Amino acid sequence: MSPHWLHGETSRLPVEGTLPDFGGATGWLNSPPLTAEGLRGKVVLVNFWTYTCVNWLRQLPYVRAWADKYTEKGLVVVGVHTPEFGFEHDLDNVRRESHGDRVDYPVALDNDYAVWRAFDNHYWPALYLADADGKIRYHHFGEGEYSRTEMAIQRLLDDPDREIVEVAPRPVEVSADWSTLRSPENYTGYERTERFSSPDGIVFGKPHRYDAPDRLGLNDWALVGDWTMGEQATTANAAGGRLVYRFHARDLNAVMGAATPVRFQLLLDGAPPAEAHGADLDADGFGTIGDRRLYQLLRQPGRIADRTAEITFLDPGAETYSFTFG
Structure with a gap:
């Protein structure tokens, strides 16, 4: 030009x-x-x-x-x-x-x-x-x-x-795919989170065993397992803690981190993400978080639809801060 x-x-x-x-x-x-x-x-x-x-x-x-x-x-x-x-x-x-x-x-x-x-x-x-x-x-x-x-x-x-x-x-x-983006940024700390859908609601600043609802609507999210929801970060207290998110976007990113490395696996609608995996995990959905930063989890090819991401943290200590989309 x-x-x-x-x-x-x-x-x-x-x-x-x-x-x-x-x-x-x-x-x-x-x-x-x-x-x-x-x-x-x-x-x-x-x-x-x-x-x-x-x-x-x-x-x-x-x-x-x-x-x-x-x-x-x-x-x-x-x-x-x-x-x-x-x-x-x-x-x-x-x-x-x-x-x-x-x-x-x-x-x-x-x-x-x-x-x-x-x-x-x-x-x-x-x-x-x-x-x-x-x-x-x-x-x-x-x-x-x-x-x-x-x-x-x-x-x-x-x-x-x-x-x-x-x-x-x-x-x-890479720029967002604005034409298919239907999910806004959201935070996982209680100060600014929206559409949290675990049945007991938010337990502020204390360890709590959360469950997922029977159904997640678009842009709803929930915790499963032993977590502590703080003002800015929500922290997994034990191995096996899960976070589920229903979204509509090409890209899924998360600001996460941990004091020591934490392994995780992400499933997309219950299956490994395969070619939809982002830069910070492999085709089977496995990755590791450490430095507190933004992690690119998914970049989907082809048609974009409502999808459910389920992240299981295989070690304790995972800190999640926010989710962004593109």
Whole structure:
């Protein structure tokens, strides 16, 4: 795609405010601390993210590609890692996942949400684009609009190369199949969970032996076995704990982890997932969780329908946080 703009034209990008400072950051990766004043003269793309967010992971290939293509032309990409879950405050976790995700540009660690508040931001992911005078000229919340965002970058850089980047995403970074997506993100901790369907309901913060209902409706989920449902995480207290989820989407992902490795098996409508398995389990449905992160469980080929995923954790200690779909 080659957009046909007049060379140097920036008048159609409104001024939306002044680039806030990053003084509230609790640390930095890949860079010494940066300031808004020190970035004057550069075009700055600020990307709010948290490493378990599937929406950010699907945006990431484009942010990486823009950093690669435009840094030498005057663009500075600044990631702002504002954590959603408690474990995302841990520097070693953020450093490990940043390295694995090939986030090589500067990252402000925003554990106290100070930078988030300075931008009056409310979304993961979010993009803010500032010109060389420190004025915000463009923003986008959520996924998509990649060509439009890159055109805004080109316009502020006065870049004569109007070609749009092509990306080669990892499996977890592939865009959702929006046309078949009927299941929203859901959490397994009691603070934000919805449609929990085990017959006894939620037992807050205490070990309890749960059972599955006779039937799960679409987007219902349930626990089976000995579990403790905490505010953010639901933890299997014994081997053999099961989690069942009725969903309608091409992809099924889960934010999970454990203090020590935990083996699991996923069955799809009672059978091994075969060619529908995701990157983090095999065709028989077996996988292992350890690091607290997003795990890609299913990517279904062919026709998408209502399906039931049943995950059995073969060791105690599994922590589940959320399910996302694509």
